[in-house]
Amino acid sequence: MQIAASMPAEDSKRRVLKDVFGFDDFRLGQAAVMEALLAGHHVLAVMPTGAGKSLCYQVPALVLGGLTIVVSPLVALMQDQVAALRLAGVAADTINSSLDRDANVAAWRRVAAGQTRLLYLAPERLMTPRMLEALTKLDVRLIAIDEAHCISQWGPAFRREYEELSRLRGIFPDVPIIALTATADETTRTDIAAQLFDGRVDTVVLGFDRPNIKLSIEPKQDSKRQLLNFVQRHAGRSGIVYCLSRKKTEEMAAFLERNGVRALAYHAGMSKDAREANQNAFMTLSGVVMLATIAFGMGIDKPDVAYVFHTDLPGSLEAYYQEIGRAGRDGRAAEAHMLFGLGDIRMRRLFIDDEGAPAEHKRRAHGRLDTLIGYCETAQCRRQILLGYFGESASPCGNCDNCLDQAPHADGDAEARIILAAITQTGERFGAAHVVDVLLGHETEKVLARNHHRLASFGTGVAHKKSLLLSLLRQLVAGGFLTLDSAGHGGLAVAEKGRELARGEASFRYRVDARQSSRGKIRPVDTAAGTEGLDSALLAALKAVRLRLARERQVPAFVIFSDRTLIDMAERCPRDLDAFAAVNGVGAAKLKDFGEIFLGAIAAHQSGLSG
Ligand SMILES: Nc1ncnc2c1ncn2[C@@H]1O[C@H](COP(=O)(O)OP(=O)(O)OP(=O)(O)O)[C@@H](O)[C@H]1O
Ligand SMILES: [Mg+2]
Ligand SMILES: [Zn+2]
Secondary structure: OOOOOOOOHHHHHHHHHHHOOOOOOOOOOHHHHHHHHHOOOOEEEEOOOOOOHHHHHHHHHHHHOOEEEEEOOOHHHHHHHHHHHHHOOOOEEEOOOOOOHHHHHHHHHHHHOOOOOEEEEOHHHHOOHHHHHHHHOOOEEEEEEOOHHHHOOOOOOOOHHHHHHHHHHHHOOOOOEEEEEOOOOHHHHHHHHHHHHOOOOEEEEOOOOOOOEEEEEEEOOOHHHHHHHHHHHOOOOEEEEEOOOHHHHHHHHHHHHHOOOOEEEEOOOOOHHHHHHHHHHHHHOOOOEEEEOOOOOOOOOOOOEEEEEEOOOOOOHHHHHHHHOOOOOOOOOEEEEEEEOHHHHHHHHHHHHHOOOOHHHHHHHHHHHHHHHHHHHOOOOHHHHHHHHOOOOOOOOOOEHHHHHOOOEEEOHHHHHHHHHHHHHOOOOOOHHHHHHHHHOOOOHHHHHOOHHHOOOOOOOOOOOHHHHHHHHHHHHHOOOEEEOOOOOOOEEEOHHHHHHHOOOOOOEEEOOOOOOOOOOOOOOOOOOOOOOOOHHHHHHHHHHHHHHHHHHOOOHHHHOOHHHHHHHHHHOOOOHHHHHOOOOOOHHHHHHHHHHHHHHHHHHHHHHHO
């Protein structure tokens, strides 16, 4: 990569964007971040998932020359990035624990010889005295810290190895540092700025909205069925399904497989080889469903993920946002769907309490959970709540279940009072299932053993469906009328607000859950802009070529070309290399390496059509 030193920064970064990465325009925020870095400032870039944070340091790295150090928390992520950069003709290297010694030594030789532009390292490896000493002797011109929220103790993804990174600004006093993250509420943001930069940093915060992701939540009833229905509606598309436990990922994957869905599991308890094989299959093929714990996904950049499905409540709204951000990165319509039940709240509270963290930390974690529950139970536009949490205001989005279904609301004072009475009469220590049994007049063993069939409340709820009573209980908890005893067994107790309601001093309106997994209004999933009238046979042929190349090179398919690039290719039908170079996403190196191959496929397809 040669860039004339005298060229103004504006031109040189544009030229790198086009020549190396094949893109015509910067995305929102990218140019501003790059300019600040090129002017020698530290930058904290808070940009949504999939916004294109990587280019924010990759382009300046090439404009600046010398060596750029990139800190990244996961080995798999580093490997993908390095593979993608190399295909674009960029001298990138990584030194990490998954490579054998010889490979690491060879990589270091290239770095020391000044051949490497970007070096990817895990924080713990970078911060060893030996590595730091060696690096300070080299021509380091930029440092990038990806997934920077990992440094914040208050954040949900704290990693101890990240704390050490606060020493970097002292060790490399003249080198601009960029910290990048997709999830940072105000507290975390300030924390990152303080720790990494001592407050002296240009902060660029971009809108958080991912408007193409439809947001929806449904009460958890029979999660396997609900998942299967959902997955079948998106047959042939790739999706990620998050489960709370390792065991569940495997059970659910087996269940989907039995029902004819291509499904794989991913969790930290699997062997490294099995994990990598599944990750590679997911990244390379299309139409695979990945059942995963949160061990899977940070930095996953597979553009055609059509949905993220949560079978269980995530840890916080930040975590939720980060997780659903893996859907729809190609800009096409995508869905984020969650199942939500009272048991989830209990489980999450137990997690927090069992964590052994300081009291202040627990208090914050419970607070974050309350916010998430509020999001689940809201009758308002979900996107408004989500964006509001990140400090953005928005109008109703028209692409969440609450906007689309306009769930009707009803006056629930009477229903609430019979529920509150049943809870009070049973001693405020039983969980939802037992309270509902009492309300419905079920003479279960537990009811009889406790003499609860003698209570005045016994059978007072028979006019209602069990699902309605459970929904009311959830909404009463979410509304602060009831509390859920987290330390014990999920016992429900009446909160002060609930006593006011029982005395008629407060009122309660509830959302009528008419939404049914199988009947809900379903928007067409594929409303990809500009794909109408596209030659789908040609596109399929191009995808086949991509898959073959990806397999040969053992990289994920999107690293060769994104879907969007293939669509652009199929539309333009280039006949020669000049025309091929104009395709969005085709840079100089890929033009050289792949141009003829794809041109051949296009020509073969067209002669097949005419003949
Ligand atoms: N200017 C651009 N024009 C076209 N495509 C771009 C541009 N910038 C980035 N992209 C593409 O956008 C996709 C997402 O980029 P990237 O992986 O950097 O996202 P990210 O912001 O790091 O997200 P995450 O927070 O999930 O890691 C990539 O496939 C990348 O090639
Ligand atoms: Mg990223
Ligand atoms: Zn909405």
